[in-house]
Amino acid sequence: MTIAATAGRTAINPRAAVLAYLAVSGIVLLLMMLLGLTMRLAQAQWIDVSPDFFYVVMTMHGAGMVGIAGLCSAAVMWHFVRRHVPVSTAVFLTNLVFFLIGAVLILGAGFIGGFGAAWTFLFPLPAHSGGLWSVNAAAAYLVGLIFIGVGFLLLHLDIARGILSVYGGLGAALGVKQAFGLAHGEEGPPPAVTASTMALIANILGILVGAAVLIISLVNLYVPSFTFNALAAKNLIYYFGHTFINVTIYMAVIAVYEILPIYAHRAWKTNWAFYLAWVLSTVFVLTVYTHHLLMDFAMPTWTLVAGQVISWLSGLPVLLVTAFGTLTVVYRSGLRWNPAAALVFLGVAGWAIGVIPAIADGTIAVNSVMHNTQWVPGHFHTYLLLGMVAMVLGFMTYLTNPQSRYGVAWLGYWLYLLGGVVFVLAFLSAGSASVPRRYAVHVAQWLPYDRIGSIGAACAIAGVLILIVRFFVGMRTAASAQDPSG
Amino acid sequence: MIQDVVWSVSIILMGALALVFIWVATGASVAIANYGPVIDAAYRLRVWLFGIALIVLIGTNYKTVGELPYINTLPPLPAAAVQPVQVVGQQWMWTITPNTFKVGQTAEFQVTSKDVNHGFGLYDPEFRIVAEVQAMPGYTNVLRYQFTEPGTYQVLCLEYCGVAHHAMQAQIKVTDH
Numbered sequence A: 001m002t003i004a005a006t007a008g009r010t011a012i013n014p015r016a017a018v019l020a021y022l023a024v025s026g027i028v029l030l031l032m033m034l035l036g037l038t039m040r041l042a043q044a045q046w047i048d049v050s051p052d053f054f055y056v057v058m059t060m061h062g063a064g065m066v067g068i069a070g071l072c073s074a075a076v077m078w079h080f081v082r083r084h085v086p087v088s089t090a091v092f093l094t095n096l097v098f099f100l101i102g103a104v105l106i107l108g109a110g111f112i113g114g115f116g117a118a119w120t121f122l123f124p125l126p127a128h129s130g131g132l133w134s135v136n137a138a139a140a141y142l143v144g145l146i147f148i149g150v151g152f153l154l155l156h157l158d159i160a161r162g163i164l165s166v167y168g169g170l171g172a173a174l175g176v177k178q179a180f181g182l183a184h185g186e187e188g189p190p191p192a193v194t195a196s197t198m199a200l201i202a203n204i205l206g207i208l209v210g211a212a213v214l215i216i217s218l219v220n221l222y223v224p225s226f227t228f229n230a231l232a233a234k235n236l237i238y239y240f241g242h243t244f245i246n247v248t249i250y251m252a253v254i255a256v257y258e259i260l261p262i263y264a265h266r267a268w269k270t271n272w273a274f275y276l277a278w279v280l281s282t283v284f285v286l287t288v289y290t291h292h293l294l295m296d297f298a299m300p301t302w303t304l305v306a307g308q309v310i311s312w313l314s315g316l317p318v319l320l321v322t323a324f325g326t327l328t329v330v331y332r333s334g335l336r337w338n339p340a341a342a343l344v345f346l347g348v349a350g351w352a353i354g355v356i357p358a359i360a361d362g363t364i365a366v367n368s369v370m371h372n373t374q375w376v377p378g379h380f381h382t383y384l385l386l387g388m389v390a391m392v393l394g395f396m397t398y399l400t401n402p403q404s405r406y407g408v409a410w411l412g413y414w415l416y417l418l419g420g421v422v423f424v425l426a427f428l429s430a431g432s433a434s435v436p437r438r439y440a441v442h443v444a445q446w447l448p449y450d451r452i453g454s455i456g457a458a459c460a461i462a463g464v465l466i467l468i469v470r471f472f473v474g475m476r477t478a479a480s481a482q483d484p485s486g
Numbered sequence B: 001m002i003q004d005v006v007w008s009v010s011i012i013l014m015g016a017l018a019l020v021f022i023w024v025a026t027g028a029s030v031a032i033a034n035y036g037p038v039i040d041a042a043y044r045l046r047v048w049l050f051g052i053a054l055i056v057l058i059g060t061n062y063k064t065v066g067e068l069p070y071i072n073t074l075p076p077l078p079a080a081a082v083q084p085v086q087v088v089g090q091q092w093m094w095t096i097t098p099n100t101f102k103v104g105q106t107a108e109f110q111v112t113s114k115d116v117n118h119g120f121g122l123y124d125p126e127f128r129i130v131a132e133v134q135a136m137p138g139y140t141n142v143l144r145y146q147f148t149e150p151g152t153y154q155v156l157c158l159e160y161c162g163v164a165h166h167a168m169q170a171q172i173k174v175t176d177h
């Protein structure tokens, strides 16, 4: 079922709204990458950055990247789900406005207020700045996150409304019947609907939990006598943080389902395994967060064992359904590679490959010696920078497909890919050499990793810059164009 | 060290998976007209892959879940065989008592924090992590570790705790018998 564009009900061109999201995302992504490069160069001792500023940059990079990951992948989701269910462009844009307000508060908290408690604002650190940031700066940061969360809550609720109006229930939209063989796979909901349903279930729950712990942290700032159990707070924060960042990939992957078949001239077959994968992923993403607490020995042991086992299990749908499906669609399809197809294909590869070091660290015996080393940024940059971001860049390229300038896009693609690989491998190898994460100052024996990583990062950013400039060049014509169809 | 094994295995698996993607990508331009047989063959292959994945998953988890670092899962030791150690983290220093040990001695670090979350990371004389545990206000986490090598061990903070996080270090001396 396809619902014609909602343009009749609202004055705003939905396509322009998507492009607005992507334009903001492109700029913020680049700026945040430059902050990332600043950290790498500082650790490499190629530039001089004071620790207090380093930790502000780290906090801004973390929060900014997580937020923008949500924003750009939401643009992918909304663009495609809109073909199947009625959604409101006004709500979509409201989320963007809330995001920008939140971003201003967060950037102010960091660069004016000096807030540097890391994006995870682990309780009670925001209230213990050691004199570096004020209570108000911490509050601005937390309120900024609340704004962003509320925006996403509205967006997901609106999509839920649209999905319910067409499919009647979330189970039907997820494809639960198909997953368990009670209905034919071919008759199931389109992948974009299934993925959006998973995203809204996970994110609505995650954001509500996040709001609770944000409010607790806020009250604690102003009423220090109001304290809260640190372990409970950590559970709530990771429940929210893990879910939010994970869901970005599940939203962005819709670009792969939609774009790759166009260029490969093959349909993405949705069978029971596809729906089962999504049903299981929904369960896993909401239950796996305890793998962030494996070194909190005070946690009930069964929750940590579950965190390990679910970490392993959650790799299966990614590898055996999405990655395998991608390979099947492309295999000897006669596909002539173009940058959009290559980017979404790379996105799946980055995601699937990043799952391997993630699972390793989700194993308690490994976590005992790798937790909070650079192995952690190593694995998540693999599936965020080379996975989620690649999918979004593919989507941006697909929307603004000026065929005549492939040459420069390929240059961007290869710089980004090769630089990115060097960058993440530098983190992973540093992690296995016990280099801690989140250290402003590195000792001499760690510098080689930092320097190689810096070079990789600089190449990757140059590549992304090319792809994003190309997006802006093509953006004007894209607003009135149709989606490419092959 | 576990780290070296994990690094090697991860790199091999990541590289293998990357090669599969490269192989499919470079072979994509040669078209097979009929998609049906490709799908059928792929589904058969997937059943095999699923079987292999399941065996690896169950095997690895069975093995590793049997060797947890949590004190409640470890066999109790007679009081004479363990050296209790008080470890208190606070912004930005460690207090560790006692902080000298003999090779072969088993320490039980009772780790807590006075203010925010810290991470007790034990680095061996080669500066590689051999054990870690969180230091959380309101909790005492017990980490058991047997020293097997003489030398100077470092304790680094492994949970971000503010501006001097990277400087929050301490030393532990381990001497021969």
Ligand code: HEM
Pocket (backbone or CB within 6 Å): A032, A033, A035, A036, A037, A039, A040, A058, A059, A061, A062, A063, A065, A066, A069, A118, A119, A120, A374, A377, A381, A384, A385, A389, A423, A436, A437, A438, A439, A457, A460, A461
């Ligand atoms: C080329 C681009 C990038 C560079 C150079 C970069 C660099 C860095 C560096 C140096 C760190 C700190 C590592 C440490 O703990 O020692 C970091 C952390 C982080 N990065 Fe990136 N990054 C990039 C892209 C991304 C992307 C695309 C995302 C997500 C979409 C992302 C999300 C994060 C997060 C969440 C953290 C954790 C911050 C924290 O520990 O509090 N980064 N990045």
Ligand SMILES: [Cu+2]
Pocket (backbone or CB within 6 Å): B117, B118, B119, B157, B158, B159, B160, B161, B162, B165, B166, B168
């Ligand atoms: Cu610390």
